[in-house]
Amino acid sequence: MKFIVDDKIPYIQGALEPFGEVIYLPGSKTTADVVRDADAIVTRTRTICNEKLLKGSSVKFIATATIGFDHIDTNYCAEAGIQWTNAPGCNSKSVEQYVASTLFVLAEKHQFKLEGKTIGVVGVGQVGSKVARFCETIGMKVLLNDPPRARAEGPGKFVSLTEIQEKADFISIHVPLNMDGEDATYHLADERFFNHLPQKSFVINSCRGEVVESSAAKQALKNSKIKGLVLDCWENEPNLDPELLDACELATPHIAGYSKDGKANGTSMSVQAISRFFGLGVDNWTCPNIELPERTKITLDGFSSTDEEIIAKAILSTYDIRNDDVALRRHPADFEILRGDYPVRREFPIFTIEAENMQKSAIEKLKQIGFQIKSKE
Structure with missing residues (x-):
């Protein structure tokens, strides 16, 4: 073979x-x-x-x-x-981590709290579901939009894209790229989309570049139709539009799902599928020896800190999107190199938080997010 x-x-x-x-x-x-x-x-x-x-x-x-x-x-x-x-869902926790870091960086930069803010999650598959659950855990209001699921399951827990446009402070997009048909997502975020955002939302795209129409996004930013744009995926990548790159609030080289855990999951699922198809007998194969970051323990003192402040420190200790943003802006022509040589990033469950002076509410939220917790003696 x-x-x-x-x-x-x-x-x-x-x-x-x-x-x-x-x-x-x-x-x-x-x-x-x-x-x-x-x-x-x-x-x-x-x-x-x-x-x-x-x-x-x-x-x-x-x-x-x-x-x-x-x-x-x-x-x-x-x-x-x-x-x-x-490999459906292979990097869903990684994208959750990416969006979590994005939200806390935006909150820090613009000096607002995330608790009580509204996020619209467009596309509620394995990735969008995890993003929504994280946002609920930290006290955000979550609106879900997923037309295929709404048709299959009933409209009860879903809202229209129009309602998200009208109410959301943040819009995070997690749809597949469908070029046509009832659920077409090509240029989902077009001129009409950006012109109907009375809240002037932050828009985050970490799914497929062609979902956001670049020219419309640039015009929306120029005319202050949105508060900011965060792009991980780009039209025509790796050939970025330099004007759009400069205009973005945060910009990264298609690495939202690039945790080592997510990559390992994708590799394991591929090998297992090949084994099943050809009868190779390694249907349960998993990746060996996944690299660890320099440290997997995070010491947090919760004295006089809110739950949100504690969670922000924990999230950004595992992954800070600003590092990837700086790297891309310095060397946009190295888009593929930045992806191919991406540094070690691991997901929340690999980290143990040594907690001191921390309220039970904060500890419970950190556990729900996926962290291991060890109370300091």
Whole structure:
């Protein structure tokens, strides 16, 4: 058997070698000639898996170690008899961490409290659900918008996008990229969207770049239709619009889901799917030896601090979005390098908080977020 694997997928080396030849290549180097005699491709969003790549090949299975799969031409794969899989929810906790850091950085910069503020979560899948739950934990009012779920489950807990536009202080977008149809999300945030934001919300996009229309976003910022824009995903990336980059409140190189935990989950799910499809017998394979950050213990003294202040310190101790923002602004041309060489980031459960002088309410919230808690003697 022959496997073509994106060389930026972590922890996968050694997993497939017992079963055949494994070729590791950059996503941009995965061409039709390369995959012609391959049995499977393990990829990320940078490889467009369509007829141009796959026609005439022996590829039987594609595994993308990502939540999104808009880089896979699913219609062509169906016609060609090629099976495929993605990794739904693999990095959902990582994106939750990203949004949490974003909210606390904005609150610090603009000197307001998050408690009592309203956030609209657009797209309430595995990622959006975790973002919503986090925001509820810290005392925010949460509005949910997800038309497919509303149709399937009833409208009870969902609201219209219009209601979110009218009421939300923050709008966080977590939708797949659908180019057309009833649930089209291409340019969901267009000129009309930005012009109907009476609250002048902060808008956060950490799903797909094409969901936000760049020209409309720039105009909205220029005309103060919104308070600020936070972009992790960009139209035409890695070729960023420098004017939009300069105008953003916070800007990062498509790394919201780039915790080591999220990457490891995507890798494990891909290997397991390949094992099931080809009958390799490693259906429960998981990534070994995930790197740890320099420290996994956080000492927090809650004396005279509010719950929100304590949680902010905890969140920003695990991940501070400002570091990624600075790195991208310094070297926007290094977009792909910043992604490919992304430093170690781990999710909340890997961290233990040594708590001192802390109210039970704060401890309970930290536990709900996922931290381990150890009270100092």
